[in-house]
Amino acid sequence: MFYLIIEQALNGLQYGLMLFLLAAGLTLVFGIMDLINLAHGSLYMIGAFLAAAFYQAFQSFFPALLLAIIATALIGAILERVLYRRLQRMSHLSQVLATFALILIANETIKIIFGAQPLMIGMPASLSGPLELVSDELYYPAYRMLIIVVGLAVALGLHLLVNRTRIGMWMRAGASNPEMAAVMGVRIKPLFTFVFALGAALCALAGALLGPLLAVSVGMGESILIPAFEVIVIGGIGSMRGALVGSLLVGMIDTLGRLLLTVGLKLVVDSATAATLGPTLASMMVSVLMVCVLFFRPQGLFPARG
Amino acid sequence: MKSTPSHVRKPETPLLAGLPGPWTAIAVALVLAIYPLIMSSLGEEFYISVGSRVLILALAASALNLALGYGGMISLGHAAFLGAGGYGVAILAKYGVIAAWVAIPAAVGLAAFAALVIGVISLRTRGVYFIMITLAFAQLFYYLAVSLPEFGGDDGLPLSSRSAIPGLSLESDLAFYYFVLFTAGLAFVLLYRLVASRFGRALVAIRENERRMAAIGYPVFRLKLMAFVLSGGLAGLAGALLANLSLGVTPHTLTWHQSGLLMVMVIIGGSGYFWGGITGAAIFLLLEETISTQTEHWNLILGVLLLFIVLVAPNGVMSLRERIIAARRPPSPAHAKAASEENAR
């Protein structure tokens, strides 16, 4: 049981870190541009599909990953230039609708190009085996470990980017005081494009990394969008630290909660019911957490705006 | 306005935007009343239940329009109320309660209660937070419906028969159509009275400037909450009717995609216009009906259309009428000034 919990905790960490890749971009766009982007999940889906396509072309994982990231970042930058820049000046309602429209367009376009069948991305062969963490007791898939390592590295990289660089300083200024940042004027527009491209690249990274674990399918964007939104509301809109803490919190609650609730419920109801009830209750707990945070700390746990 | 000289045309302001005159309403009611007779004489019985569907979604969209268009509350969770109404009817039916006069008011009550709970919490937040929290609540309902075996899980709950009215069977599409027309008609009359009343006027003004309305003594929170609850209740009524139409309810009704589609209908028609929800739902369903028979990529066309509306005609179809009127009328000095100021920006 103990090792089962450790294993699930690692899964929670892995899921949380992937959520963070999405939430980081989302929270920056939200915070700096004051823009609701429902289509953020679509970039994740596009990234995953591009990775799958490149994988089929080259039969090699890492080049596919890299190409998918670059291509998705480009798509993000173009979308920002063509559409989001205009949306930024419009009402929240218009933003919701326009990005909802983008979801519909993205889903349908992917369906036209790739068909309705889910695609698979092959795991790099060197990482397909298990890793022995505690001899004879705890094995963990090497590929999932890679995801955790990449996730942690990206988190560290983003931390350095936001706190140690000039671009990061602008980003923080933008998130804590958008009007002031707008007054700064000249550099803010390229900054928006950069932030958007960065967000898209992180989406593609998450999508491509998760590709071998999940099926790459239409609609995958929507299923991860809601948790990503919950993460940034819990963490505080515009806050990178909040996004990280929120992601890990949500990842852990979802994964560990699933296990513990299922086990716990088996004591009360029959095991079949417990097996269906546990996971959904865990998902509900995340929503409940978000509602509680909004109620008691409306600015999130780590507000970017003082 | 009695003290206004009759030659001074009263400018149309958001307070009275697009309120229908009695003749328009009567004409629309008449057309809707004879619509199924025409369809059955043409042998197109199928379109009778399409008509029911349009009416029901027109009601749902109008309910959202009350909160979104009139009250300025951008709720991305109205599917929750639609679903609450549907599940209300279906759960009662499961336990043998099928009398319409019990089941439907109970379903409406359930939806209104859900709106009260969600509203009390959500209306403390503003802007994007309100959008997110309504979305999260709807998602909560979705998880609840999927997880509880009592609610049929993923498959939802079937309805073995439609709600019963003494002396009348609603099993035929024609009878059900008139039942929907009658019920939705009452709801539309109620909605009309609401938006034309002092309450509706205060609601629109709160949308325009909440701080000012608080400063002159309006209990802003309570007024918005009341509008939200009424909106949720009416959406619940639509949900109860929808479950009756499709003889069951599935968790799909509760997805945020559904909330988004309701919002799309309101926007197509024109948010904050009385006919906005109705026109929007009708146009949406007609487009869906015609386009999806031609191509399977209806969602792509919808997406492009929606993007076009947001970028080009953000106030929807109902605002086009005003634009045309404004273009025909020689601009009064006041209008010209406002227009030139707008151009200057």
Add this chain to the structure above:
Amino acid sequence: MSHTILQVENLVKRFGGLMATDHCNLEVRAGEIHALIGPNGAGKTTLLAQLCGELAPDSGRILFEGRDITRLPIHKRVGAGIVRSFQITTLLPKLTVRENLALAVQARTGHSFDFLGTVADESDLDEGAEDAARRVGLIDVMEQIVSTLSHGKQRALELGMALACKPRLLLLDEPMAGTDPEESKRMGELIHSLRDEHTLILVEHDMDAVFRLADRVSVLVAGAVIATDTPEQIRNNPQVISAYLGDDESAGPEAVQ
């Protein structure tokens, strides 16, 4: 001497580490025009927001006619007779002057939860609106859309909105802000004409106007009232002079914003 209509006792409001209101005491007598002056950042707007209920104080009490209103929500304070106007014009710009004023009258007469009666021809709202419009000189522009009015007329409507609520205590937040000398003069006359029926708290940067109109003046510095007296006495109060001279953005008699 008339009775005390508003009493503020040891009011405190913190924003993080900043004491925006620092044990503030204030007493306003019925029927007077009580000016509230102080250097920029002294906490005038914060105090006003607490008086009308937009902000909740951290501690201290506010008494209106002897009744504790510290925790009363805005709309109940309006019902009790405390109404504010805004420094930055806060109107319903897409509506007509008549509709703006009628909304203010409607708030007072209640029935905003009356769902079913139509408003199109309710004469009581109209009469109240026309009444207020006459007092602020807007009766000729009743059907105009507010956003098309001149700035001076919008300022007048700002005041008219508050008057339509039939206040007993009127909180005026820089009513002269942004008006030209002519409009400012008219606004001064208007405020002067209100004194018979209302008690006024006037926050204003135009010192000329303040000393001309006010019966008494309170000086707010760093969140606390340091002096309350007649304009004549305030002008010569050494504490007040030093408080103003110590501030770069001194609002002397010439400092009309």
